[in-house]
Amino acid sequence: MTITGEVGAWSARGDAAAAVVARGLTKVYGQGDAAVHALRGVDISFATGAFTAIMGPSGSGKSTLMHCLAGLDTVSGGQVHIGDVELTGLNDKQLTLLRRERIGFIFQAFNLLPTLTAEQNIRLPLEIAGRQADRDLFDRVVETVGLRDRLGHKPAELSGGQQQRVAVARALISKPQVIFADEPTGNLDSRSGAEVLSFLRTSVHELGQTIVMVTHDPVAASYADRVVFLRDGLLVSELVKPTPQSVLDTLMKLEA
């Protein structure tokens, strides 16, 4: 726990331009003796236009943190802000609308609806919201992820990497305030994974997108601008401009 001292210093930083802010976030599963404290009071903020990776050993609470930040799961205590909206007071309908308007998702697997073509999958969030896709943006996004000739295919006819690229395009198309990616490369071979990650980084640097990514892969994390580390439901460390080696070293220190 030697590293915890640093937390206060960096968590306050960048609040002015923060896309997502969490304060005193706690999450408890179950009750009484069976209670599991997944998050024990997390204070963190994610700067707009930055690519942040959340890392930590299994059971550290990194997925739970992401679910709570994205309004997919309810919190037990604390506050979450997405932009100027506080999530913790919202009901299911408001949360749904918030996700629809401001958040994009990329999951590890099962990102696409099997009945829809790639293009339909990309446009799905806009259609759910009843919005028209910006033609230029659509073209740019499709160009960025290199799916121009695959738009008419169903997911079953695409490779794993292509499927994830469709998922990336889908997350980008609605210009969300923040994209949450949960192990987006977990199911991919290293080449496809690298492709997907560089698309994510490109979208941050060229389109000004904010991305928060959960991963356990140091190489994946090294694509991010910043890596934060969780252990036992607490933020314990962070790295700016990480390399695979520096991420690995920090992890080793945490495991020890």
Add this chain to the structure above:
Amino acid sequence: MLKTTLAGLRAHKLRLLLTSLAIALGVGFIAGTFVLTDTIDAGFTQKFSAAADRIDAAVTPAPGEASREVPLVPVAVLERVRAVDGVADAQGLVQGTSALMGKDGKVAGDYPTAGVSIAEGSLNRTLITSGSAPKTPAEAVLDENTARIRGFAVGETITVLDSEEVKHEFTLVGLFDVGLNQELGFTGAVGFTTGTARSMTGEKGFREIDVAAAEGVTQEAVRDSIAAALGSGYRVKTGKDYADAMARQNGADTQMITMGLLMFGLVAMFVAALVIYNTFNILVAQRTREMALLRCIGATRGQVFGSIVLESVVVGLLSSVLGLLLGYGLGAGALAVLTSVGAPLPSATAALAPRTIVLGLVIGLVVTVGAALLPARSATRVAPIAALRTQVEEHTFRAGLIRVIFASLFLVAGVGATVAALGMEAGQAALIVVMVGGSLVFLGVLTLGPVIVKPLGAFVGWLPARLFKVPGRLAVDNSRRNPKRSATTTVALTVGVTLMTLIAVLTGTMRATYSQKLDDQFPVDFMVQPQARDSGLPRALAEGLRTRPELTGVAAFRQTLAKVGKDEYEVGTFVAPADFRPELATGSIDVLKPGTAVVADYVAKELGLKVGDRLPVRTAKAGTVELTVVSTFDPEVADLAGVTVPDGDFERYFGAVGDSRVLVNARDGVSSEQARKVVEAAAQPYPTAKVASSTEVRGEFDEALDMMLMIITGLLGLAVLISLLGIANTLSLSVHERTRESALLRALGLTRPQLRWMLSVEALILGLIGALVGVVLGVTFGWAAAQTMTEEVAFRLPVVQILAFVALSGLAGVLAAVLPARRAARASIVGSLASG
């Protein structure tokens, strides 16, 4: 393996329950049918054996004489029976007609009440429920029902017409229960002392003679001595045999009911089988990994097969037991309802016979296991390696060659049979061929289902997809993604809707055809008829009607039975204005001159007559006369007596015969109410004259048809209910399968209501596809069946009813989706994303 299966079943109690319900409903209906009819049978047997305790022997006329009149035991026989050694008492039973007059001075009811004798002494089997039995010729009793409807109370005076239509007054001394006599229950009855009953009804003998044996004489002994005394020409039975015979006769009646109801039960079971088949198919698909894992750790194909079959055995057994309980309740309930509406049924506690239990269990088990066999076989094809795959692949479907060949064979054979039937002469044979053709086409559609369900889904989903935006579009896609599953689900509904539409088309067509016939045959406003169809009205009635200025076109018909050639036929005539022109096969009605006759087609055919032939008719007044046949007619077109002669001739041949029918029209400009009043006033002096208007006749027929339509639709409703369980089941299994998909949609911003909508619309589409196919099949084969029923059919499409069927099917589908949709919408996104 047994333990694994049972543990799996225990883990999915709800799924088990839904599946079981489909079978339980079918078994319940079948068991309920047996419970109902068994109970009625048992009640009858019980009542008849009670009667047998009172009677030691019964004498009835020997059957076999082909006559239109009920055979009777002559009165003199009673004395001969009483004189036989060992006979303590003998009573003759009289049953004829003696019309009760209502308080309005007209005969009561559409049919004359029966006149019966109430036996005296120990042989009396009639149950007097209040007051006492008639003891003098001035006393009479009424059956309870008639007394209630006509408003007579014990102590009042009632007026009854004798067979000559002379009024007699009686003091009403009591009420009685008609018991199991359906005939008396239908017409109502007046009871007299035996002598009075004979004079009132004019019956020349007894329906039967009941005998009580003297002390110490056995039933067999008294039967034998009576039989010896009477010689041949009579049938003598012991009381026990008599009761058994009566019970058997009633048993035959209930057997008809049983068969009829079982037909609906079989339809329900067929639908249930489809539901079970589909459910097991989906379960097997969803448990692919589970099966593969079992195979990985060493289970053989046989063991996997066995585990699925075992599961179906457990489901089948449980649901059959559930069905038997349900059936018992249904049977008892139906009995209670029937008794409360006054059906003449013996009271008895519902009986669950061993045969019912065995049949219910066997049917439930065989259908369930049978339907699970194919899914079980496909489970054995799961390769062990499937356990390692993370994602269950989508079930793409391609129409196999074999499927197409089979479907084509069914369709070609079915359409061929139907077309052939349309070319056949109208009648039962043609109808059966149409039904066979329809079944074959249905099988073809069933086989082809997965192929046609996709385009149909797109067609039916066109509007919902536009109306409900994203949820609607996703729903349409989902309904089409697994064509085999959707097809089986919808076909189950199609069965019910097809049959309902078929019945609706048939009744609608019958209504239109009848209405058209009525216009042809009863092109008049009113018809006056005697209450008893075989009696006549005084001719003065028609004369009186002719003099009324408000009325016109008064046509009076008379007829009587006479021996024509070898057999008895109706010989009749008519008096009508010149514009009454019944249509003949050749020539006009003017050809009917003295000494001639026109005959109906069937008479000409049976007697081998053609125009110009001579026809011997044995008359009452003029001996046997030879008539020249001058033309024939179709009795469906021209409503005349089988052999019709000129009016003058008829009078000469048969003397004064009353009018059997008088047709009357209102003159133009006279309102039907006013005309009715005039006709009623003219008929008032003749108590047996009943006035009917064409609208009334039509109304009665419509009512009867509506009733039939309602009952059949209600019985078919069960099949529809089962198919809805199927939709609910399929949907909830699909929801389970798509847990992660739903979670993804929710994460992307689909609200809970939208997710619920998506599933409701999917169910709506499934319901509509099923209904649409059903309507097309039902209308087509309803039309074909109608063509084969009679020659001239006025086809009518009951559009409103059919639209209602389609709308209700869609609505029912949406209802079936309520629970699965709620479950899907409630699921937590995070939990669902992690699952699977």
